[in-house]
Amino acid sequence: MKNSRDISSSVISRLPRYYRFLCELYANGTTRISSKELAEIMGFTASQIRQDFNCFGGFGQQGYGYNIEQLIGEFAGILGLNELKTAILIGAGNLGRAVASQMSFEDKGFRLIGIFDCDPLYKGIKIREIPISADDAIADFCHEHHPDMAVLCLPADKAPEMVDTLVELGVKSFWNFSHYDILRKYPKLNVANVHLSDSLMTLSFIIKNNSGEEV
Amino acid sequence: MKNSRDISSSVISRLPRYYRFLCELYANGTTRISSKELAEIMGFTASQIRQDFNCFGGFGQQGYGYNIEQLIGEFAGILGLNELKTAILIGAGNLGRAVASQMSFEDKGFRLIGIFDCDPLYKGIKIREIPISADDAIADFCHEHHPDMAVLCLPADKAPEMVDTLVELGVKSFWNFSHYDILRKYPKLNVANVHLSDSLMTLSFIIKNNSGEEV
């Protein structure tokens, strides 16, 4: 078992995937699984799965495999899903409203407690019981509720100023849908970026380089 | 210069990022750049940038660096951004409508030509001039327009059947926002997955393992 700081980013990137597949197996009634079986399902090697799991502890039993219910509990703990962090969402455009209304924050370690938009058009509209407020209410809200995380669903040009403001107000973590590179200015913040256009361009590349192949 | 099939996934994952930064530099009026300067801006090493670029050809000039306008052209070609593929979007819920209305498909190598939803509630509503149609119109539409790609914005439980239908209708590429694992059943299709909840769980992990650190 390693110190959590020593977990490589390759391993980290696989953790949510493990959690997702294990939950799915459990929902289907499977109670135990070997690294070999899980490898087949997930498209990994059994070796890799055992290596990955053993970064966090010896969850298995020789000759038996892994207990899925236990594994799910371990991974939830590793990912911090049980310690709900409070989150606010900035930018209630199409994307912001989609995220606010469809993402089940509670299952992923967060609780959404506020939604803000610079456009007063949205003011007062509720999403999941949470009223949308104007941007000028952010400071007071943060002073009162000290949100841990902010979901950034605003255009890249408005992001820098907003991040400055939020950092000033004590927000240390960002789920960033904008194209503003937060870590360049604030390398110590906790950031997960979602670059939808990068993903779409990657698909364009894959298509370009696979055409002519059989399906 | 390598055969495009030999490009490693590590390099591929960096291509959209290069394109994005180069466009930004160009928009700011920069016309040339050395691998060293670009490395500082992007947080890579100069070595890696030169290695990456040389997978595709020698775009630079000794003693001078790289011409940004030329590089952007090369990358657009590499990514296939100029050969517009036709796309349809399935699922006009919050997320689907957000993607349909906000993503600039044309800049990323695609042209959105149809939107479909199983719920007739949306029928006739237009997003960017494209009317939302009911699911039962998909077959006729595909027979007529032969879309290259489908954006899947529907729940995981409805995805398998929809993918079967679309594959049958000749769609070979998917931008997949659902949690259905398309490649397990169809390993030869072109797929880019967007797992928003994986990203959010990763952020939860990062926060859990960074708390106590200075910002």
Next chain:
DNA sequence: TAGATTGTTAATCGATTAACAATC
């Protein structure tokens, strides 16, 4: 006990970084 499967060490493979001759 015998069979199965883990946890862990060793071997391999691939990606990143460093170095430097080529050359603009």
Next chain:
DNA sequence: TAGATTGTTAATCGATTAACAATC
């Protein structure tokens, strides 16, 4: 020409895979 910077080869580093003793 001298300085700068590439393209490319070699060295290093890290991640993945294989192997196997430990043990349930």
